[in-house]
Amino acid sequence: MLELYYFPTATCGYKARLTLAEKGVEFVHRVLDRDAGELVTPHYLKLNPNAVVPTLVHDGHVIIGSSIIMVYVDEAFEGPALRTNHALERARCAAWLKRTDDAYLPALGAVTYGIFRRKEVLRQSQAELDAYYAAIPDPRRRAQRRSVVEDGIHSGEVTEGLRTLDRMLGDVEGALQETPYLSGASYGLADAALTPFVSRLNELGFAWMWGSLPRLDAWWHKIRQRDSFGTVFNAFPNVARQQAMLQAGEEVREEAIKILARK
Numbered sequence: 001m002l003e004l005y006y007f008p009t010a011t012c013g014y015k016a017r018l019t020l021a022e023k024g025v026e027f028v029h030r031v032l033d034r035d036a037g038e039l040v041t042p043h044y045l046k047l048n049p050n051a052v053v054p055t056l057v058h059d060g061h062v063i064i065g066s067s068i069i070m071v072y073v074d075e076a077f078e079g080p081a082l083r084t085n086h087a088l089e090r091a092r093c094a095a096w097l098k099r100t101d102d103a104y105l106p107a108l109g110a111v112t113y114g115i116f117r118r119k120e121v122l123r124q125s126q127a128e129l130d131a132y133y134a135a136i137p138d139p140r141r142r143a144q145r146r147s148v149v150e151d152g153i154h155s156g157e158v159t160e161g162l163r164t165l166d167r168m169l170g171d172v173e174g175a176l177q178e179t180p181y182l183s184g185a186s187y188g189l190a191d192a193a194l195t196p197f198v199s200r201l202n203e204l205g206f207a208w209m210w211g212s213l214p215r216l217d218a219w220w221h222k223i224r225q226r227d228s229f230g231t232v233f234n235a236f237p238n239v240a241r242q243q244a245m246l247q248a249g250e251e252v253r254e255e256a257i258k259i260l261a262r263k
Contacts, residue, residue, distance in 0.1 A: 001028065001057075001058075001059060001060075002025065002026070002027040002028065002056070002057070002058050002059075003027060003028040003030050003056070003057040003058075004016060004017065004020065004027050004028070004029060004030060004054055004055070004056055004057075005030040005032055005044065005047065005048070005053055005054060005055040005056075005057070006029075006030070006031065006032065006053040006054045006055075007031065007032045007033065007034045007038075007039075007053055008031065008235070008236035008238075009236075009241075010034075010053045010054065011105060011108060011109075011196045011197070011200065012052070012053060012054055012066035012105065012196075013053045013054045013066070014195070014196035014199070014232055014233070015054075015066045015067070015069075015070055015100070015192060015193050015195075015196055016054040016056065016066050016069045016070060016073070017054075017231075017232045017235075018192040018195060018196075018228050018229075018232050019069070019070045019073045019074065019082065019189065019192050020073055021227070021228035021231045021232055022079070022080065022082060022187070022192060022226075022228045023073055023074065023077050023078075023079035023080065023082070024079045024080075025073060025077045025079065032044070032053065039051045039052065039053070040135070047062050047064075048062075048064050050064065052064075054066055054069060056069045056072070056073075058072075058076070065101075066101070067097040067098070067100065067101055067193065070082075070097070070189050070192065070193065071083075071097075071189065074189060081188075082183070082187070082188040082189045082192070083183065083188055083189055084183070084184050084185075084188070086184065089183065089184040092175075092182075092183075092184075092190070093182075093183055093188060093189050093190045096182055096189075096190040096193055096194065097189065097190070097193050099168070099171075100193045100194065100197070103164055103168075104164065104165065104168050104194075104197050106161070107160070107161035107162075107164035107165050107168075108161065108165065108197055108200055109161075110144070110148050110155070110157040110158050110160070110161035111158055111161040111162055111165060111200075111204075112200060112204075113145065113148040113149060113158075114148040114149075114151070114152050114153055114155050114157065114158030114161070115152070115153060115158070115204060115248050115249060115252055116204065116244070116245050116248040116249070117149075118148065118149045118150075118152055119244070119248060121149050122149065133145065133146055144157050152252070153252045153255050153256065153259070154255075159259050162256055162259055162260060163259070163260065165197065165201065165209070166209060166260050168194075168197065169198075169209055169210050169213060169216060170213070172194060172198075172213075172215075172216050172219070173210070173213040173215050173216045176215035176216060176218075176219055177215060180219075180222075181219070182194060182219075187226070191219075191223065192228075195223055195229070198210075198216075198220055198223075199233060202220075203242065203245045203246070203249075204245055204246070204248065204249030205245075205246045205249035205250055205253070206249055206253075206256070208253070208257075209260075
């Protein structure tokens with residue numbers, strides 16, 4: 001039995017779900033409600049003490065870490081290979097996966113919260129806000145979250161996040177000079193890993209960030225045509241959220257352009 005725990009809009013959940021879709025692997029969807037506290041229930045914390053998604057459970061064996069899950073799914077199940085046997089291409093794929101975990105994920109989290117999610121958080125009463133911050137166990141993460149929620153795009157976390165994602169887009173453009181996909185001659189794990197990051201920027205109306213990056217733009221068009229993209233990103237339609245994200249992005253667009261111009 002194969003089970004995947006995730007919540008619908010989780011970046012790392014998208015990575016795992018895209019991989020499963022590309023491999024054609026059937027699994028049980030364990031969809032969590034983050035806002036209802038389902039990431040911190042005793043049951044879930046027993047599976048994933050980090051209180052994050054995704055978590056994969058295969059025949060009772062628990063696997064955590066989205067990039068680890070992606071590699072595991074590619075190796076454990078039949079279907080199209082999402083990594084080549086070419087040593088250099090495998091190394092490049094590993095490098096992309098590491099960057100998504102180490103650099104791009106924190107950056108995207110700061111940008112998402114600082115532009116969009118903060119609006120939802122700030123609707124709470126002061127008592128609810130205090131409890132919201134207190135529920136973040138790590139002091140550093142708590143301070144970062146407070147900064148992006150209260151200061152928005154003017155938070156240093158958001159400013160640096162935008163710059164990191166801008167560098168990411170430039171790196172993708174550079175890599176696509178050599179091969180049609182980030183994984184090499186064909187679609188693979190690196191492409192699946194980067195897709196949610198470009199998608200989130202697109203959801204915020206920030207496609208202007210790659211207006212001068214033709215290879216990335218062509219890659220993004222190809223990615224959206226894949227069956228896996230529709231399977232994953234259209235699974236939980238939410239028109240109100242889509243409109244709110246675009247509006248939030250439009251409200252800060254000029255400031256974001258100024259931030260990137262100052263780099």
